[in-house]
Amino acid sequence: MCATCGCDANASSSIKHIGEHDHGHDHSQHHDHPHSHGKTIIEVEKDVLHENNLLAQRNRGYFDAKNILALNLVSSPGSGKTSLLERTLTDMKGEFPFYVIEGDQQTTRDADRIHATGTKVAQINTGKGCHLDAHMILHAVQGMKPVENAILFIENVGNLVCPAMFDLGEKERVVIISVTEGDDKPIKYPDMFHTSTLCIINKIDLLPYVPFSLDKVKSYARQVNPALEFIEVSCTSGEGLSGWYQWLKEKVPVTETV
Amino acid sequence: MHELSIVMSILDIAEKELAKSNAAHIEEIELEIGELSGIDMQAFDFAWQQAVKSTKLETADKIVTHIPGEGLCMDCETVFPMHELYKPCPVCGHHFITLLKGKELRVKSLVIN
Ligand SMILES: Nc1nc2c(ncn2[C@@H]2O[C@H](COP(=O)(O)OP(=O)(O)OP(=O)(O)O)[C@@H](O)[C@H]2O)c(=O)[nH]1
Ligand SMILES: [Mg+2]
Ligand SMILES: [Zn+2]
Numbered sequence: 001m002c003a004t005c006g007c008d009a010n011a012s013s014s015i016k017h018i019g020e021h022d023h024g025h026d027h028s029q030h031h032d033h034p035h036s037h038g039k040t041i042i043e044v045e046k047d048v049l050h051e052n053n054l055l056a057q058r059n060r061g062y063f064d065a066k067n068i069l070a071l072n073l074v075s076s077p078g079s080g081k082t083s084l085l086e087r088t089l090t091d092m093k094g095e096f097p098f099y100v101i102e103g104d105q106q107t108t109r110d111a112d113r114i115h116a117t118g119t120k121v122a123q124i125n126t127g128k129g130c131h132l133d134a135h136m137i138l139h140a141v142q143g144m145k146p147v148e149n150a151i152l153f154i155e156n157v158g159n160l161v162c163p164a165m166f167d168l169g170e171k172e173r174v175v176i177i178s179v180t181e182g183d184d185k186p187i188k189y190p191d192m193f194h195t196s197t198l199c200i201i202n203k204i205d206l207l208p209y210v211p212f213s214l215d216k217v218k219s220y221a222r223q224v225n226p227a228l229e230f231i232e233v234s235c236t237s238g239e240g241l242s243g244w245y246q247w248l249k250e251k252v253p254v255t256e257t258v
Numbered sequence: 259m260h261e262l263s264i265v266m267s268i269l270d271i272a273e274k275e276l277a278k279s280n281a282a283h284i285e286e287i288e289l290e291i292g293e294l295s296g297i298d299m300q301a302f303d304f305a306w307q308q309a310v311k312s313t314k315l316e317t318a319d320k321i322v323t324h325i326p327g328e329g330l331c332m333d334c335e336t337v338f339p340m341h342e343l344y345k346p347c348p349v350c351g352h353h354f355i356t357l358l359k360g361k362e363l364r365v366k367s368l369v370i371n
């Protein structure tokens with residue numbers, strides 16, 4: 001049982017607050033049962049993701065209370081999530097308090113890249129796990145203690161399948177696809193496009209060299225999610241990034257500045 | 259392979275229910291898995307075999323009820339079977355669809371003794 005949050009998921013992940021001390025905890029549980037006889041049917045009727053969803057709601061409540069814009073960035077491996085964050089954190093420095101949670105199976109390489117921009121970052125290593133879950137976010141956020149009116153980017157593990165199922169408590173989910181991946185991704189991995197509100201199409205500097213149709217990818221994605229918004233960018237050349245920065249500014253909940 | 263963490267969550271739910279009771283064994287577990295839940299049944303069965311070893315579910319019968327996907331077209335209000343998230347409404351061809359069924363991922367019941 002996790003004393004801090006009362007949950008008892010089997011955590012095999014570790015959280016490192018880059019530039020700080022390590023943090024982690026063990027979860028274990030044990031039950032003893034007296035023997036008895038006779039069959040009983042228990043009508044459980046419980047959502048398998050119930051525990052995750054409860055914690056996600058808890059995170060969401062925390063973010064709402066502190067007026068924090070939490071975004072869950074999802075994509076295939078290598079679509080450019082970390083590159084987009086590096087650019088964003090550099091170009092928008094000083095405009096908002098930023099925080100980043102990095103999810104990877106191994107290493108702190110992505111967190112080190114974020115740390116280099118001067119942003120507070122926590123790295124979650126999921127080990128064999130292929131997605132972040134709400135419990136990991138809860139602990140990462142506890143360690144970060146973000147200030148109010150901030151923007152929190154959560155870079156999920158590069159994987160278009162599993163992260164779709166796990167609500168982290170984010171305000172919006174942003175799916176990133178790069179033009180080198182093929183324009184039929186949205187119908188091959190529909191869940192991710194179904195649950196996202198914004199699709200960033202990255203690496204448009206490579207469009208002349210790859211068979212990728214912007215029209216096709218959008219039309220496939222709209223089949224899955226007609227309300228999906230699109231922003232085309234190149235993290236390398238910087239093209240289109242102003243559209244993304246504008247989107248961010250519009251999403252930040254307006255409050256009275258004290 | 260999120261199927262493994264799904265199986266772990268099921269195990270967690272089952273063991274908690276068992277602990278609340280006076281019983282010692284789980285004979286049977288009934289699950290509902292929707293067609294559009296994102297579960298790959300082959301991966302799920304494989305993960306199950308691995309994960310239930312030496313747990314209370316090791317010897318339990320697993321009964322899976324598959325729930326077919328069902329969509330509601332927001333334009334013409336047709337209710338239709340939905341096997342893929344990207345298929346349009348078969349009547350009007352539009353894509354504004356609300357999922358009615360198929361996302362289920364539930365532990366329905368346990369038989370314990
Ligand atoms: N040409 C080009 N390359 C890019 C662009 N954005 C990112 N890259 C390159 O793509 C590679 C992967 O970028 P990352 O930002 O590490 O991608 P990621 O999504 O964070 O990857 P994972 O965390 O491993 O899933 C790097 O070599 C980047 O330099 C772009 O706009 N154009
Ligand atoms: Mg990355
Ligand atoms: Zn915990």
Ligand SMILES: [Zn+2]
Binds near residue numbers: 161
């Ligand atoms: Zn997975």
Ligand SMILES: [Zn+2]
Binds near residue numbers: 331332335349350
């Ligand atoms: Zn219709």
